[in-house]
Amino acid sequence: MFLALALAAAAIACQAAEPVLKFNDKGELARPADYREWVFLTAGLGMTYGPNAPRAGQPAPFSNVFVNPDSYREFMQTGKWPNGTMFILEIRSALENVSINNGGRTQGDVVAVEASVKDTTRFPDGGWAYFGFDDRGGLKPAAAPFPRTASCYSCHSKNAAVEWSFTQFYPLQFDVAKRLGTVRADYDPNRKLEQ
């Protein structure tokens, strides 16, 4: 009996130790299959910047942001995203008049899945890296980081409020960052992007 319990506890401990960031030997990040069970941070509707541009003639999409649960818990204590953090940005189409709905919009199919990770050992130049899992007609199981020259890096490193994460758009987390003093000193809420 005791042994069975001990083994069960060890199995749970092993599961917990499974890393969130899994890289293959080509340096590609595995797309997490279970990110829909992670912590939901926010849904943006029709945000217009880089990866959120709507398809021609379509209503502007939703963007859903998730973060891995361990990093969420640590952030809520410290106001900082720890090494090993992964965010998923899931873009979904916006639908009108589905079923009984006559106004407003509801979420449709996945249009894109992107990720950012914090790993200061693997990515010493700033600590963050950006990935896109989009493939023609589906999603790839793993993706190489976008090159350092991609717009992801410049927009996030210049305009995000907590390190390179757009925590200013995640209401609970932004309150925590303000309370714990981890908002970047150069964050300016009035700054807009040049068109």
Ligand code: HEC
């Ligand atoms: C012009 C600025 C801009 C560019 C370029 C950009 N992003 Fe973002 N990104 C944002 C904003 C704004 C958010 C907040 C989204 C929300 O609240 O729904 C965001 C959020 C994210 C998140 C959620 C975690 C976080 O950092 O807050 C991921 C992941 C992400 N972007 C990936 C990418 C990738 C990959 C690229 C490059 C292919 C990219 N982004 C390019 C502005 C940008």
